[in-house]
Structure formats: C-alpha cells, structure tokens
Amino acid sequence: MNEKYQTLIFDLDDTLLNFKSAEKQALQALFSDLKVKADSAALQAFSVYNQSLWKKLEKKEITRSQLFEQRFQIFFKNYYQLEVSGLKCSQQYLSYLANGHEEIKGATQMLTQLKTENKQLFLATNGVAFVQEQRLKDSNLVSFFDQIFVSEKVGCEKPDPRFFAYLFEHSNALPQKTAMVGDSLSSDILGGSKAGIDTFWFNPTQTDNFTQVQPTYQISALDEILKYA
Template identity: 65%
Template sequence: MKKTYQTFIFDLDDTLLNFKSAEKQALQAIFNDFKLELDQNAQQAFSKFNESLWKKLEKKQITRADLFEQRFQTFFRNYYHLEVDGNQCSDQYLSYLANGHEEITGARHLLTNLASANKQILLATNGVARVQSQRVKDAQFTDFFDRVFVSEEVGVEKPDAEFFKYLFAHSKAIPENSVIIGDSLSSDILGGNNAGTDTLWFNPLNHQNHSQIKPTYQISSLNEICKFA
C-alpha cells in the first residue's frame, strides 16, 4: 500500500530540469571559447570526470574549491595537453550552465498538481546557488517552491544528514510526512536514508540498482508521483 505525503522534497538536476542538456550546451560554449571541437567522446569524458568529482565532494574526499579548480584544469591537461586557469574556466562554465533550464517531461504538470493539492514543495539541490536559482527562475518554477535549499548556502552537500537537518529546521516539513525525490542513489536516496525520510528514486531508464542504497519506492516517470499526494 502506497503512503501519501504532505511535503515533497525534490532534487533539481535530472529530476525536474535536464542537467545533461545544460551541461552539454555549457561545455559547447567553453569549447568554442578555446576553438576546440566538442565531439561525443570528449563530452562523455568530461561528464564522467565531472561527476566523479561531485561524488568525491559528496563523500568529503575533496572540497568545493578543489572541484572548481580541478575539473577543467585537470581535464584539459589530461585530454588535450592544454594548460588553462581552472578557476577562471569554471566560472565561465557556470555562467553558461545557468542558461540551461530545459524541463524533464512532466515536471511542470506535476508541480502544478501538487500545488493545487496544497502540498508543500521544497527544492533540495547540490550545486552553486546563483546557477541553480537562475535555472529555476528561467524555467518559471520559482513560485512552486515554499523554500529552496542549495548545498552551497546550507554548507554541506547531500547526502549528509546535516543538509536535511537544516532543511527540516528551516521549513514546515515534518520528516515522517515527507518524501525525498531524486535520480541519484548516492545523493538523494542515501540522503533520505540518512535523514530517516521516505524516498522516491526517479529512474526513467530503469537502471539496475547494484548498490546497498535502497529507496522506499521507485518510479520511471514523474506523473507517477501524483499517486503519493
């Protein structure tokens, strides 16, 4: 039997907004700046490397400063034998990334339905506050959220229990009446487990879960979330 919830806590990237699309257009702009061709192999290599750095950040193996300095400096050095200013390149990339706000299919319809049902809707995202805020604003999603929590402002990354402790302390959400929704097992679902909150794993490609991280529920499309309202 499915439980219903009063508060829905959403991840942003690849849950409500298409991060892969935003990353691709931002990376293309950076490559254009350096007059380099962005082929599929380079794009996949960067995406994999960038994701690995964020995973290390989630595990507290590196700092945010390390991530922003290293991702382009190390990538361009290893892939193109090109020396770049890592921080300057990362700042430019973030300005391009802020322009990406393509929504995941069904996102606006879902948020509209939840708002109409008087549900509390919160946003919980890792990332850079100015980038995420701009993307949410440009997608015209801002008014749906009672509060927006970005790891840069909270001071810790998901899945740290402190992130969600801060969220519950600064919202009207009650853990037992809330559900955390996201595409990442290691960030969103583990975060929910650490917080003692039910979770919905958004898994549109039906990937196999080979980890020890167990979601409360699994869905393949956003419209399935209405069943929990």
C-alpha cells in the same frame, strides 16, 4: 490522492530540469572559447569525470574549492595537453550552465497537481547557488516551491545528514510526513534514507540498482508520484 505526505522535497538536476542538456550546451560554449573541438567523446569524457568529482565531494574526499579549481585544469591537460586556468574556465562554464533550463517531461504538470492538493514543495539541490537559482527562475518552476535549499548556502551537500537537519530546522516540515524525490541514489536517496524520510527514486531509464541504497519507491515518470503522495 492520499494524505501520506504533507511535504515533498525535489532534487533539481535530471529530476525537474535536464542537467545533461545544460551541461552539453555549456561545454560546447566553453570549448569554443578555448578553440578546442567539442566532439561527443570529449563531452562524454568530461561528464563522467565531472560526475566522479561530485561523488567525491558527496563523500567529503575533496572540497568544493578543489572541485571548481581543478576540474577543468586537470581535464584539459589530460585530454588535450592544454594548460588552462581552472578557476577562469570554471567561472565561464558556470555562466553558460546557468542558461540551461530544459524541463524534464511532465515536471510542470506534476508540480501543478501537487500544489492543487495543497502539498508543501521544497527544492533541495547540490550545486552553485546563482546557477541553480537562474535555471529555476528561467524555467518558470520557481513559483511552485515554498522553500529552496542549495548546498552552497546550506554549507554541505546531500547526502550529508546535516543538509537535511538544516532543512527541517529551517522549515515546518515533519520528517514522518515528508518524502525526497530525486534521480541520484548516492545523493538524494541515500540522503533521504539517512534523514529517516521516505524516498522516490526517479529512474526513467530503468537502470538496475546494484547499490545497498534502497528507495521507498521507484518511478520511471514524474506523474507516478501522484499515485503515492
């Protein structure tokens, strides 16, 4: 492995841990609490709606409190004609979500190899701190990371340049020797590009990129990082 990068910054959801699996389990538990049917169409509808809200948050079109207070209230009203407490549902959902820590294939092996090469590894994730920290701890991946940056604690979400400015201000990483690894073009890759660092787009489904956001590298398996890093 060459010495191009001293530091690699990893996204968590759908890069190292399977968020879709965690989300499904959490929603099934929440729907059961509310005694509504959690069929695949409903779960998919919520997932799409939830992703749209996080995209709005990334673009600063809504606030974090609006996202957490309104997403379940609006979804259950529109989908089931059911009145619920948005905040209470959100708290229940997050407590269930924290239990989901299924690993993306190859994550441990790839991180282990990078550590043997003395790479500095950071985690940079949008989300709720206690949820992400619990999932990371339960997955046994936490020990790989020299530093962990969660948007809730940083005070802004990727791709906000302030997120990456905070990361570099609070670490010894050098931008020219650092790369961002993640599955989201709008969050990880755009954020890394705005910060002036190289990016790895983890795209296991080989989805076409119709955006203006261009990663430095595109990989379909995590171990491909080892060829470039």
